[in-house]
Amino acid sequence: MARLKTLRSRVQTQADRLPAVNTNSWRATKETSAQRGYGYKWQKAREVWLRDNPLCVYCERAGRVAAGVVVDHKVAHRGDMDLFWDRSNWQTLCKHCHDSVKQAEEAADWG
Structure with a gap:
């Protein structure tokens, strides 16, 4: 049991090392995907987009061919529905x- 008491003090001192939470993030607001705009209308638009733009743009840039499965917003919309529905802001990614790549880019922009 003595060991657990020692561990508790170590865990408490690590709290200041946790990354800051982006309070503008959907993760912080606990909204559902439909509340964030990813409902039926989005699913239909996504389906059409992927049919017309089937390849991952990042892989194409690197000389690879990969099927895209994600319709990504080039610039994070952060709840701005005009930017959300702006098709010039969409891209296909695997x-x-x-x-990996896109999330690292966004983390660098946020940090």
Whole structure:
């Protein structure tokens, strides 16, 4: 049991090392995907976009061919519905590029 008491003090001192939380993020507001605009209308628009733009743009830039599965907003809309629906702000990404390269870019912009 003595070890657990020691561990507790270590955990408490690590709290200041946690990254700052972006209070503008959907994660902080706890909105559902439909409340954020990703409802039925988005699913239909996404389906049409991916049919017309099937390849990942990041992979194409790197000389690779990969099927895109994510319609990404080039510039984060942050709840701005005009920017959300602006098709010139959309791009097709594969899951790998969306979850790694794009997220790293956004983290660098936010930080």
